[in-house]
Amino acid sequence: MRILYHIAVFFSHLTYTLLRLLGRNASHAPGVVAMAICPRYLEMVPKARICICVTGTNGKTTAANMLTDCLTAAGYKTVSNRLGSNIAPGIAAALTNSTNWFGACKADATVFEVDERASRLILPYVKPDFLVVTNIFRDSLKRNANPDYIFSIINDYTPATTKLILNADDLASVALRPDNPRSYYGVAPLEGDITEPINLVSDNSTCPKCDTKLVYDYLRYHHIGHVHCPKCGFASPAADHLFTVPDVHGNVIYDEHNGEKTEYPLISSIVFNIYNESAVIACLSEVGLTNEKIQEIMRNTAVPDTRLKEEKIGDISVIMAMSKGQSCISSCRTFDYVSNEPGNKVVMLVLDDYYDRKNSVEFIGWIYDVDYEFMARPGVVQVAAAGPRCWDHRVRLLMAGVEEDNILCCLDELQCTELVRTDGVDKIYILYDTSTYNLAVKVKEKLIARLKREEAKCE
Amino acid sequence: MRIEILYPEICTLYGDKANGRYLKECLPQEEFIYTPISEYPAFLNADIDVVYICSMSEKNQEKVIEKLNGRRAELDAAFAGNTFFLMTGNAFEIFGKRILREDKSEIAGLGVFDCYSVRQSPKRFNSLTMGNFSDTEIVGYTSRFSHTFECSETPLFEVTLGSGLNPGSKKEGIERENVWATYTLGPLLIANPYFTKKLLAKIGRPADTIPYEEAMVKAYDVKKEEYKKPGLELA
Structure with a gap:
């Protein structure tokens, strides 16, 4: 088995090198190769001194990326799977990057974002020192079934030695593995x-x-x-780490831990990012970094801003916002945020699953778990449901109390850009799913072209 | 008329809850009772005309069985009486004879229906379903960890697309004089306006028109055609 491991490391590195020469991320295939040669690869790779896994329904990417940045800034040679997949081959590929060609560990720390459903194939073998669980919510029913099921997976497959960093304000995850060592973080x-x-x-x-x-x-x-x-x-x-934010629009957050209160910079005023920052600080503290060191590195840390991309044409801002389809919590958060923004808004829903539409029909039950009622708020002057499920969105919007006259339905997302309301509008939001990002970019380009045309006419 | 929505805080998954909400919009003048898991259901000791119970997690299936297990006599009386039961998703499994867990251990069911269910997680069974119900077609979806076997009950409908109670069966759900139960989950009543009209007639509240009917029919017609497209992938 030892020989298989070394062969796997060699070919995994080789695959990585070749793919990189071809300009690819090489964040998945080297792991597939390694696991095909050595099925116990995840278990056999020597682990870094600090091994952290981050899982949960929402916020795991943000928290894992921040942890990677922070540990790197603190001087640790840190390897993560930030560019790759968060299922077993992605972790295997990242583990390859933490070794040299002879299979010895060359990293001080590893941070792995772990898909919660795939955690059963990862956690028992990687045996992380720390497992951060951001939260457990409903997600895609096809993949994740229900929160109880996700809880049972993480609960059953987390090693007994792993220290849990848990969100005290998330009742869905606080009861994970009650006998494991743990530290709770919460926001006062x-x-x-x-x-x-x-x-x-x-x-x-x-x-x-x-x-x-x-x-x-x-x-x-x-x-x-x-x-x-x-x-x-x-x-x-x-909470073992109780975070206090005196002013959400201010710039400080305090961590009260072991009777000591430490000030850190508040890097986002959005509540779910306050939780992400809290998780990161709590984890760094549990890893053993001093408060002073954490303060120093948090000053130079930012929340990766992947959610909102804005462009202004004349008086109208066109803003892309991620709103994961089939994931009601992500969409609720975005619906709430967008509908509360100041000004007159048009909201385009480009959420219909890109893959389901090709050869299947998307199950639309998830939209009945999303608060479409937010779209009935004053200031939302039109909701444009675009895509093959537009008629289902229309029913849902009507049930939510949105006026019929304020609903636009278009089977074709690109055609929708020519029909959305622009007069008296301050902002047009394009809400997109992870699977429709490229399509949403085209929608944005076409919409901007129209707005520029209209602006030129006015001039 | 009194309509009881059972355990709305835990029987709430996959958009099923919208059915109860829509029923209330259809029947604004009727009394709706929402019974939490901490209380005994009203239909066990009071006159309730309609009971609706919808999808829940596997863990909560066991909790509900535990809650109702001590009330078998009242349960039998209710199912033998005039109360009408609507069940969606995996709700009806708890009323079967037993549920077999993945480790082969067994949970005794409530014994109302002559069938048993078998769980198979982590294998998730996802599928579009379609079937003929009376003179209309039901467009639906199922997503579950379990299948039901050896069911001697009359099916609610026979599928023309997808699977029924298990992958080898075309028989979907259970129909009795006072029971409509189906594995179909999500906003069944909203997605199927003609089925909803039949339901309202069944419970003694026929309606010529139902809320949002024009919009619902449009969505239904479009979906029905999509369900018939060649080479359709069900999962």
Whole structure:
């Protein structure tokens, strides 16, 4: 088996080198090669001194990338899978990058973003020192089924030695592997908190001990918040790292840990990014970095901004915003944000799955878990449902209270750009799914061309 | 008329919840009761005309069975009485004889239906489904970890596309005089306006028109044609 391992390392490196020469990312195939030659590759690769895995429904990419940047800035030679896949071959490829051609580890630290469903094929073999779980929400029913199922996978396959870094405000994940070492992070009451759910989807609303309806001490969105049971006394766990943000539009966040309060720069005012930053600081602290070192590196850290891309033509801003299809929580967050932005807005929905449309028909049940009701807010002057499922979106929008006159339906996304309202409009949002990004870029280009044409006519 | 939505805080997956919401829009004058898991269902000891229960996680299937297990006599009486039951997704499995887990262990079901279900996670079964129900067609979707076998009950419909209770069966769901149960999940009533009209007639509230009917029919017609396109991939 040892010989197989060394052959696997050699060919994995060779594959990597050849693919890089061809200009490819080489973030998946070297792992496929390694695992084909040596099925126990993930287990046999010697691990770096610090091995961190990050999983969860939302925020894992952001948190993993920030951790990679921070550890690199702290002087650790860090290898991650940020350019590649987060399933087993992607992790195997990244592990190859953490070794030399002889199979010895050359990295100080590894940070792997792990797909929560694929974690059963990764965690038992990689045996991370730390596992950050950002949260567990509903996601694609085809892949992820339901949150209980995802919980059971992470719970069953996380090694007993792994220290868990858990979000104390996420009742769906706080109970993972109760006997493992753990550290909870949480965010203390914030401006704008509520105490009653406003989203259609609010899972984990009953006490896991006695089934009584839980009371929220504070709630951010969906089920993220702090709860207690009025009957049996069950409550969200106390945070070992309690983060306080005195002003969400300010620039400081405090971490209260072991009786010590440390100030860090607040790098985003968006609540889910406050959680991502909290997860990163808590993890770095648990890894053993000093507060001073974390302060120093957080000053130069940013949240990767992949969600919003804006361009202004005349008086109208055209903004692309990620809103993952079939993932109700991601879409709810984007719908909420976009509909609350100031000004008159047109929202184009370019969300219909790119692959399902080719040879199948997308199941549209997920849109009934998304708060389309946000689109009935004042200021949203038109919602343009574009794509093969536009008629389903129309029904959903009508049920949500959006006026019929404010709904545009187009089977063809590109044609939709010629029909959306532009008079009296300040912003046009193009909401896209991961599978429709390239299509959304074309939509944006065509829309911008139209706006430029109209602007030229006016001049 | 009194309509009970069972366990809305846990039986809430995959967009099924929209069916209860839509039913309320269809029947604004009727009384809706939402029974949480911490309470006994109203239909066990009061006059309830319609009970709706929808998709839940496998863990919550076991919780619901545990809650209802001690009330077998009342359950049998309710199913033998005039209460009408609508079940979507994997809800009906709990009323079968048993559910077999992946490790071959067994959960005793509530024993109302003559069938049993077998789980097979992590293998997820995803499929479009279509079938003839009376003089209309149902367009639907199923996504589940389990299949149901040896069902001697009358099916709700026979599939013309996709699979029924298990991959080897064309028989989908269960129909009794007072039960319509189907593996079809999501907004079944919204996606199938003609089926919804039949449901309303069945429960004694026939309607010439239903809310958003024109928009629902448009979406239904488009989808029905798509379900018939050649070379369609079901999953």
